[in-house]
Amino acid sequence: MDxxxxxxxxxxxxxxxxxxxxxxxxxLSVILAVMESIYVTTGxxxxxxxxxxxxxxxxxxxxMGVATGxxxxxxxxxxxxxYSHYVGDVFGAPLAIEGIVAFFLExxxxxxxxxxxxxxxxxxxxxVTALLALxxxxxxxxxxxxxxxxxxxxxxxxxxxxxxxxVTDFAAVVFNPVAQDxxxxxxxxxxxxxxxxxxxxxxxxxxxxxxxxxxIRSMTVAASFGLASALSVVVLGDESGYTAGLNQKMKIAAIxxxxxxxxxxxAFNLIALPxxxxxxxxxxIRIPWVLGIIDTRSIDTKVPGIKQLxxxxxxxxxxxMIAYGAIPELRAHPDDxxxxxxxDDHVADLGYALLLKKFTPDPAHATDAxxxxxxxYTVPAVTALFWSxxxxxxxxxxxxxxxxxxxYLASARRLERYRAVLWVCLWSLPLPWLAAELGxxxxxxxxxxxxxxxxxxxxxxxxxxxxxxxxxSLSAFVIFYSALAVVDAVLMVRTVRIGPAPSxxxxxxxxxxxxxxx
Amino acid sequence: xxxxxxLRVIWWALLGVLLIGIAVMDGFDLGSAILLPIVxxxxxxxxxxxxxxxxxxxxxxxxxxxxxxxxxxxxxxxYAVAFxxxxxxxxxxxxxxxxRPVGFKFRSKLQGTRWRNVWDGALFIGGLVPALVYGVxxxxxxxxxxxxxxxxxxxxYEGSLFDLFNPFxxxxxLVSVAMIVMHGxxxxxxxxxxxxxxxxxxxxxxxxxxLIVLFLAGGVWAGHIDGYAIGHFAGTNAPSNxxxxxxxxxxxxxxVNYRAYPWMLAAPIMGLAAAGWxxxxxxxxxxxxxxxxxxxxxxAAVIATAGLSLFPFLLPSSADPGSSLTVWxxxxxxxxxxxxxxxxxxxxxxxxxxxxxxxRVLRGPVTAASIEKDPHSAY
Numbered sequence: 053m054d055x056x057x058x059x060x061x062x063x064x065x066x067x068x069x070x071x072x073x074x075x076x077x078x079x080l081s082v083i084l085a086v087m088e089s090i091y092v093t094t095g096x097x098x099x100x101x102x103x104x105x106x107x108x109x110x111x112x113x114x115x116m117g118v119a120t121g122x123x124x125x126x127x128x129x130x131x132x133x134x135y136s137h138y139v140g141d142v143f144g145a146p147l148a149i150e151g152i153v154a155f156f157l158e159x160x161x162x163x164x165x166x167x168x169x170x171x172x173x174x175x176x177x178x179x180v181t182a183l184l185a186l187x188x189x190x191x192x193x194x195x196x197x198x199x200x201x202x203x204x205x206x207x208x209x210x211x212x213x214x215x216x217x218x219v220t221d222f223a224a225v226v227f228n229p230v231a232q233d234x235x236x237x238x239x240x241x242x243x244x245x246x247x248x249x250x251x252x253x254x255x256x257x258x259x260x261x262x263x264x265x266x267x268i269r270s271m272t273v274a275a276s277f278g279l280a281s282a283l284s285v286v287v288l289g290d291e292s293g294y295t296a297g298l299n300q301k302m303k304i305a306a307i308x309x310x311x312x313x314x315x316x317x318x319a320f321n322l323i324a325l326p327x328x329x330x331x332x333x334x335x336x337i338r339i340p341w342v343l344g345i346i347d348t349r350s351i352d353t354k355v356p357g358i359k360q361l362x363x364x365x366x367x368x369x370x371x372x373m374i375a376y377g378a379i380p381e382l383r384a385h386p387d388d389x390x391x392x393x394x395x396d397d398h399v400a401d402l403g404y405a406l407l408l409k410k411f412t413p414d415p416a417h418a419t420d421a422x423x424x425x426x427x428x429y430t431v432p433a434v435t436a437l438f439w440s441x442x443x444x445x446x447x448x449x450x451x452x453x454x455x456x457x458x459x460y461l462a463s464a465r466r467l468e469r470y471r472a473v474l475w476v477c478l479w480s481l482p483l484p485w486l487a488a489e490l491g492x493x494x495x496x497x498x499x500x501x502x503x504x505x506x507x508x509x510x511x512x513x514x515x516x517x518x519x520x521x522x523x524x525s526l527s528a529f530v531i532f533y534s535a536l537a538v539v540d541a542v543l544m545v546r547t548v549r550i551g552p553a554p555s556x557x558x559x560x561x562x563x564x565x566x567x568x569x570x
Numbered sequence: 571x572x573x574x575x576x577l578r579v580i581w582w583a584l585l586g587v588l589l590i591g592i593a594v595m596d597g598f599d600l601g602s603a604i605l606l607p608i609v610x611x612x613x614x615x616x617x618x619x620x621x622x623x624x625x626x627x628x629x630x631x632x633x634x635x636x637x638x639x640x641x642x643x644x645x646x647x648x649y650a651v652a653f654x655x656x657x658x659x660x661x662x663x664x665x666x667x668x669x670r671p672v673g674f675k676f677r678s679k680l681q682g683t684r685w686r687n688v689w690d691g692a693l694f695i696g697g698l699v700p701a702l703v704y705g706v707x708x709x710x711x712x713x714x715x716x717x718x719x720x721x722x723x724x725x726x727y728e729g730s731l732f733d734l735f736n737p738f739x740x741x742x743x744l745v746s747v748a749m750i751v752m753h754g755x756x757x758x759x760x761x762x763x764x765x766x767x768x769x770x771x772x773x774x775x776x777x778x779x780x781l782i783v784l785f786l787a788g789g790v791w792a793g794h795i796d797g798y799a800i801g802h803f804a805g806t807n808a809p810s811n812x813x814x815x816x817x818x819x820x821x822x823x824x825x826v827n828y829r830a831y832p833w834m835l836a837a838p839i840m841g842l843a844a845a846g847w848x849x850x851x852x853x854x855x856x857x858x859x860x861x862x863x864x865x866x867x868x869x870a871a872v873i874a875t876a877g878l879s880l881f882p883f884l885l886p887s888s889a890d891p892g893s894s895l896t897v898w899x900x901x902x903x904x905x906x907x908x909x910x911x912x913x914x915x916x917x918x919x920x921x922x923x924x925x926x927x928x929x930r931v932l933r934g935p936v937t938a939a940s941i942e943k944d945p946h947s948a949y
Binding site for chain 1: 624625626627628629631632634635636638639640642643644646647649650651652653654657658660661664665667668669670671672674675676679680722723724725726727809810811902903905906909910913914917918921924925928931932943944946947948
């Protein structure tokens with residue numbers, strides 16, 4: 053593998069690993085704030101015990117989130133140096149703002165959350181917990197503003213003098229509609245993860261007849277919060293499908309495996325077996341109208357297929373070649389207005405000309421065959437995207453059903469009646485993580501071959517480091533992370549087995565057996 | 571409004587503020603971790619040391635995270651060149667930093683001696699390696715590092731990991747470790763009681779002496795290594811493109827700024843004076859808070875000295891001096907610098923206010939009794 057592939061693999065692995073912990077931090081922080089609010093308003097100590105118990109698990113997870121997050125902040129520089137230069141003027145700002153506005157808040161108050169119980173009044177401690185939750189959510193907002201710009205690079209322009217993208221409208225970067233939709237969709241998914249975590253472990257306690265008071269209350273919170281979040285994920289996921297349809301038409305076409313442009317309103321491929329060499333599906337089950345409505349909010353707008361989008365890409369490559377070819381002339385005659393105008397007219401497609409560097413050292417004079425090859429290169433991995441997306445959506449619908457059922461049972465006070473349902477809750481534990489990771493694959497894999505959609509190809513973004521160095525770092529991260537994952541899992545399971553600290557669980561409206569602790 | 575040149579100088583100063591923030595805030599918890607095996611002889615003593623920083627280290631480390639983010643946003647070329655150029659050194663830094671959150675959190679979750687010793691070791695490494703890498707990075711920045719750009723500003727780096735560990739860089743690494751250990755030791759003498767406190771004071775005094783001697787040695791040495799000077803260049807308000815200038819390289823250039831602007835000598839002098847004052851207080855077993863302030867000022871002044879010696883360079887190139895990164899050609903656009911400055915002016919004071927409140931809530935020494943009172947929350 054070359055440096056680009058290795059760096060992609062390393063980024064994908066470290067990011068996906070980081071995102072095992074991030075959603076639980078986000079989801080649990082809000083659930084902790086909800087539980088503590090109930091404690092402060094009702095004064096019932098079992099709610100404080102719940103905050104402390106779930107807080108212990110939160111803390112173990114938080115440490116892993118921080119440990120894996122550091123890598124992300126530095127990895128753009130270490131492995132994606134050209135990317136960092138090319139878009140740092142735009143992309144760096146939300147990352148830095150995340151640090152100063154959000155992560156400071158989160159990290160400063162997380163210590164006080166654990167160490168402040170004896171030093172703060174109830175209300176003060178609640179404020180600390182709430183600020184912690186606020187910090188984690190703001191953190192997600194700024195990271196997703198950064199990521200949203202990679203999907204939909206608004207408010208910036210290429211500057212020939214500095215050979216990079218520069219901000220022209222910072223407000224457009226912040227209020228990027230793609231970023232806003234991604235934020236709501238992603239944090240809702242994180243709340244589903246947190247809710248499922250609480251739901252599953254509570255189900256485990258109810259199945260064992262332990263800590264019933266804590267488990268039933270926790271489950272009620274998780275079911276309500278989980279239902280609202282699961283609805284929000286799907287509804288706003290649909291919204292993000294709509295905004296993605298505005299700019300990332302290729303991603304939409306790929307996740308739907310639509311090779312041809314459909315007459316409006318487009319049908320939805322429920323199941324498809326894409327054949328990526330023949331550029332067609334060898335098998336498909338289709339539902340009429342659905343796709344057109346999701347993507348265009350209308351029944352008379354066409355949804356373009358992959359083949360048509362490849363033709364669009366070819367046009368943009370030809371346009372980009374003009375801008376690319378103008379660069380040396382402009383350097384020689386920087387004040388020539390005709391040259392400048394020609395460049396400005398085509399600079400929006402400069403990124404498409406850069407794609408040609410994969411096929412020829414001289415993009416300005418690419419052959420028709422090279423342009424054809426580069427235009428097909430804009431098609432991402434259709435089969436993998438189609439299935440990732442469809443499994444993710446299926447899981448999203450499943451979460452709505454499960455949380456709705458649990459919400460009903462909690463309202464009817466029948467949470468303990470059906471053991472089979474509790475088993476389902478327990479075994480559903482890993483599913484929201486699976487959905488979240490698939491979602492990131494769809495978002496990032498669907499953007500390929502670009503790091504910045506339409507602006508900078510992935511294969512040009514990497515650092516000029518040696519493949520052996522990246523092998524070394526990749527192996528080191530895999531070894532470190534695997535070892536820590538085992539330790540993390542052991543401590544989590546152990547904490548769950550021990551259950552809430554005995555000193556805090558005297559009233560335990562539970563009739564279950566008293567638990568020994570180490 | 572501020573012009574581009576002014577914004578660049580402000581962001582150069584803010585880069586210094588962030589690096590000083592790392593050294594002063596994260597420095598004492600790194601230093602405490604390095605001192606863990608030295609001042610903590612029993613499990614409970616080590617637990618005391620860990621719990622002095624346990625509730626606050628996470629917030630302190632955000633200075634480092636913010637430092638990374640702010641360099642990315644304000645000095646993207648510096649971020650790209652330094653982080654990819656120092657690839658394996660960065661890997662060492664990251665791996666050691668990964669050990670810290672888990673070390674703090676996991677260590678006291680189980681009772682076993684071997685378990686706890688492993689995590690104590692991890693915390694020690696997580697303190698020592700970053701301190702070394704920071705120093706090595708400064709040492710190499712002062713000498714220049716071998717990189718060059720092509721006309722698309724793609725950077726190639728021509729050195730190896732072992733080149734980074736050259737004699738001058740190693741001296742800087744030791745300065746960095748001494749400074750961080752001293753700062754950790756003065757922190758521990760505030761937050762602990764005897765016998766840990768007595769050991770911490772001795773460590774502070776030793777580290778203070780080492781810091782003063784090595785810092786002076788570094789100053790003398792710096793006069794004999796090659797520094798850099800800008801010749802013809804596009805101007806302080808020109809677009810950021812490092813290829814539009816000429817740079818000469820000669821011995822003694824690192825001290826030129828101090829001859830041209832003698833007021834800059836305040837930085838090294840203050841570094842020596844604050845270190846000396848702090849070490850005397852530790853020796854006399856007095857005024858622990860003042861000793862901590864002293865080691866903090868010393869850390870800030872050492873970093874300021876390095877920055878002022880380099881100015882206007884951020885990272886000179888030894889392979890192709892014309893590719894060197896300077897304040898005038900490696901910054902973000904005027905818009906980005908302006909927006910980021912506004913964000914910083916609003917939020918940095920807010921961060922300082924709530925951080926101050928957290929430290930106030932947590933004031934007072936950590937003792938065996940205070941840990942045993944709440945063993946489940948304590949680390």
